[in-house]
Amino acid sequence: MAPKIVDREEKKREIVMAAMEVFSEKGVANTKMIDIARAAGIGKGTIYEYFKNKDDIFINLFELHFTEIGNAAAEVMGRYDDPAEILQQFVEITVSFLINEDHNFAEIMLDIWAEGIREHNEEINRVFNLDAVYSQYRDVIIQILQDGVDKGTFCSMDTTFTASLFIGALDGILLQWLMRKDLFDSATLTDNFMKIFINGIKKEVVK
Amino acid sequence: MAPKIVDREEKKREIVMAAMEVFSEKGVANTKMIDIARAAGIGKGTIYEYFKNKDDIFINLFELHFTEIGNAAAEVMGRYDDPAEILQQFVEITVSFLINEDHNFAEIMLDIWAEGIREHNEEINRVFNLDAVYSQYRDVIIQILQDGVDKGTFCSMDTTFTASLFIGALDGILLQWLMRKDLFDSATLTDNFMKIFINGIKKEVVK
Amino acid sequence: MAPKIVDREEKKREIVMAAMEVFSEKGVANTKMIDIARAAGIGKGTIYEYFKNKDDIFINLFELHFTEIGNAAAEVMGRYDDPAEILQQFVEITVSFLINEDHNFAEIMLDIWAEGIREHNEEINRVFNLDAVYSQYRDVIIQILQDGVDKGTFCSMDTTFTASLFIGALDGILLQWLMRKDLFDSATLTDNFMKIFINGIKKEVVK
Amino acid sequence: MAPKIVDREEKKREIVMAAMEVFSEKGVANTKMIDIARAAGIGKGTIYEYFKNKDDIFINLFELHFTEIGNAAAEVMGRYDDPAEILQQFVEITVSFLINEDHNFAEIMLDIWAEGIREHNEEINRVFNLDAVYSQYRDVIIQILQDGVDKGTFCSMDTTFTASLFIGALDGILLQWLMRKDLFDSATLTDNFMKIFINGIKKEVVK
DNA sequence: CATGAATGAGATTTCATTCAT
DNA sequence: GATGAATGAAATCTCATTCAT
Known part of the structure; x- marks a missing residue:
């Protein structure tokens, strides 16, 4: 049975x-x-x-993916202490998921987003809740950023906006890559993304 | 008659x-x-x-918008000298277009992107060419960045990637804003976006 | 006025x-x-x-043509005495109308026939009456044939059927010509048609 | 399963x-x-x-019918020797098909002809090729006529035209019958058609 | 009178969903 | 369970006809 x-x-x-x-x-x-x-x-x-129907498949796809990536993120991020390093891990996991391991998924992210920003019936909204997913991510990032600010690694900032920017920029650069996969590879993406972002928020040391 | x-x-x-x-x-x-x-x-x-059909309307919408935003960008950007200032202008124009002036268009960007990354028939690809639009933007940004590098304002960098990141991050944060319009306003968006990005790529002054 | x-x-x-x-x-x-x-x-x-509408144009076309060909036929046929010669005239007029003078009309005869054999609304049936047109032709041909029989030129026959065959065969060979205009010219058509038809119905002289 | x-x-x-x-x-x-x-x-x-659509049904109808009538004709005609008799068989088969066995088809012949004489796209022309069908018939009849001429049964003639006339006249008289089914029955049609046609082309015996 | 932009009735066509096998 | 033939609701699209200019 x-x-x-x-x-x-x-x-x-x-x-x-x-x-x-x-x-x-x-x-x-x-x-x-x-x-x-x-x-x-x-x-x-x-x-x-x-x-039940096509929506049901779509919702399952959504859940399957975000459960997996959420689990992977939770697991790996727990292993690091340094805020910058944790952010780096987050980027690497996301990039690796979308570019390397789950190639097809990247291509439907846009459909997911497009659906995600519109109103649907109760049923769908309950399960397929993009806002909730991003809230979760954002809250995690906010905490990491706050931790960095507290530790004096990052400059003082609007952590809510910066977390949104971190997530948005990561999605955005992946979008660019979707359109032109020849412009840069995943290593360049991760390294440069982190370099610029961390540089952008780190505490300037007055010498 | x-x-x-x-x-x-x-x-x-x-x-x-x-x-x-x-x-x-x-x-x-x-x-x-x-x-x-x-x-x-x-x-x-x-x-x-x-x-002819719905696609035809969609394509016209696409052309209409990118012609307008392209014209606006070209016009305003020509008026500045400082690379950082030009980028700031670019951000302000984009934000102003998507958030303030052309509210509805922002909500369709995702559909445009979603269609943009897929293969279509010749006819559609010729007119509805998202890749070409972004290439144009990217080339403009690359030049600005290179100008900044040459002038010593920006640190040395992979300008192609950085331009893609600039565009992608801008789109990405707007996307985040689409989902949660309450988290920050357009002024916060522009200011903080520029602060972090410019900080991220500016030449570090050794004192 | x-x-x-x-x-x-x-x-x-x-x-x-x-x-x-x-x-x-x-x-x-x-x-x-x-x-x-x-x-x-x-x-x-x-x-x-x-x-009034498309049907109205079609009906006018129908009337225009059959009035013209009817007048032409009546006029010319009145000038001859010999039954065989009259039939010959009828063929020549028809062929000349459909092939030479009124080229386009030949191509729509089939549409006219196709419409003609179906039931329509009162309005159309009253004016657009293919059966009546053919009845008229048939009656004329029947008289000519009967005249020939009476005069001993034609063998005894079912004049109604033979008249129908004469008209049908003439239409039919014109149909064949529509499909393959290269197979024979209008002179061949007229001459051979008459030769075979007259031969087919003429009184055999016992010697 | x-x-x-x-x-x-x-x-x-x-x-x-x-x-x-x-x-x-x-x-x-x-x-x-x-x-x-x-x-x-x-x-x-x-x-x-x-x-695929209505045209597709029409084309299938066309194929179905002409395959059937073609098969029937080929089969039956192979059983006779005398040219006049073979022509008689051809008439009987055609009449039987259109009038007796496949009543509805006769009424559509006009639509088929009407479509048959017009230009269509490649796709349709390939399958729905009225010209090819009639060419086939014509070639068969030409051979039969030539055979009759060679045997001295038929007079010398333009066999191409005569074959066209035979086919056209047969179609034409059936057309007349479609309009006025009361004027004659199928037996009259076959008998008189053959009598007149054969008479029209047979070798005149000089006594 | 002449016109062609506007229309909606009605045609074609698609496709998610059902259900008998 | 698995299937794909059947379906009709709902979409797209056409075009004869109207009518304001």
Whole structure:
């Protein structure tokens, strides 16, 4: 009995991954159920055995991804002390997720954002809550920044704005990379991003 | 002999503006032709007198906006000398366009980006070319940065990456603002953005 | 005042001719009012100054043509005595009308026939009555054939069927010619058609 | 595992037959997809599972019919020796097909012809090629006529024209019959048609 | 009179979802 | 469970006709 449940979850995951593939290529709005079914190598009707509808797949994709990246971030960030180093870790994890490990996901981030800023029905808003996700991130970053300010590493600042800028800038540079993958590689991205950002907020030492 | 005289370009503009209103509220994919017709206060069929289909409206919206913002940027930026000041102008123009003057457009940027990173048919790619738009911006920024480096204001850097970061970060923070308009206002955005960015790339003076 | 009326009739004729041009190229069903307007070099609305609707144009075209060919036939056929010669004249007039003088009309005969065999509303049936036109022709041919039988030129026959065959065969060979105009010319058509038909019905002389 | 098994070809045939029914009543141009759906007893959307659009149905109807009549003709005509007898068989098969067995098809012939003489796009011209069909028929008839000439049964003639006349006259008399089914029956049609035509081309015996 | 911009009724077409097998 | 044929609601799109200028 137990293995049955594992199979079911595994199959859902397979379908979500297939959906992600198609979403990334055509965009969420232009993806038809038949496209997902074909990509998953299953029948159209079978999808409805595992998901209520297309929105449901999208929400699952959303949850799956942010759970994973959230877990990874929580785990890794806990291991460091220096605020600048923690931010660096955050950047590396994000970049690694979007560029290296989960290539297709990067391409649908925009669809997620686009959906995220609009009003939906109760059902979707409850689960698919981009604002909540970013609030969480922002709160973590705010704490790190405050820690840095307290420790005298960072200059005094509007931590809420700076946290938003950190997150926004990271997303934004990834967006640029999506459009022109040839302009720079992921190492350049991480290194230069951190250099400029940390430089921008660090306490100037008066000599 | 003389039938009603209509300024076709003006009418097209009216329809595009009405479309923008609806796009910003529902998203491009969820907007129906009838929604646009109602918003424009015209009949369903009338839209087809001016546009081939929804894509055509979208492309016109794209062109209209980037022509305007491009013109505004070119005009204002020509008036300054100091690289840091020019960047500041660029930020202010962009922020002012997206937040103050052209409120609805900001909400559609995500749809534009989302479409922009995907492959389309020849026809669409020729006109709706996000990559080309950003290339143009990037080249302008690269020159400004290089100018600053040459003048000793900015530290030596990978100007291509830094330009991409500048543009990406600006878009990214605007994105954050779209989701949570209460977290900071446009003045805070411009000031702090510039402070951190300029600080991040300026030549450190050894004393 | 009087010249006004002449102008009006002349303009109607112009529109009908323009319509015929387009009908022959695209088929009646696939012709749009705008096509006719463009072909006539007038505005779309102007057509409605002269015709109630598209059907009305079609009916006028029908009447115009069959009045003309009917007049021509009546006039010329009255000048001959010999039944075979009269039939020959009938063929020549028809061929000349469809092939030489009124080229476009031949191409829409099929649309006329196609419409002619179907039920329509009262209005159309009253004016656009293909059956009546053919009945008229048939009655004329029947009389000619009967005359020939009486005179001993033609063998005894079912004159109703033979008249139908004469008309049908003439239409049919013209149809073949429409599809392949290179296979034979109008002189060959007339000569051979008459030779075979007259041969087919003439009284065999026992020697 | 195994969903409903449907013979796609059989279903396509059913839809084509239903379409034929409606076409014959209203004409191809005046037939709506919903009419065909209702006639076939299926949903509007189901048609699109089997056909791309109305043209596609029309083309399939064309192919289906001419394949059938072609096969029937080839089969039966192979069984006779005497040229006059073979022509008689050809007439009987055609008449039987159009009048007796495939009643509805006769009514659509005009739409087929009307479309057949016009230019279409490559795609349609390739499949829906009336000219090719008639060329085939004509070549067969030419051979039969030549055979008769060689054997001394038929007089010397322009076989290409005569073949066209044979086919055209047969179509033409059927057209007449379509308009006035009361004027003669199919037996009269076949007998008299052959009598007159054969008489018209046979070698005159000098006594 | 002449016009063509505007219209909406009605056609075509798409596609998420259902459900019999 | 798995399937894909069937569906019709809802979208797109067309075009004959009207009517203000």
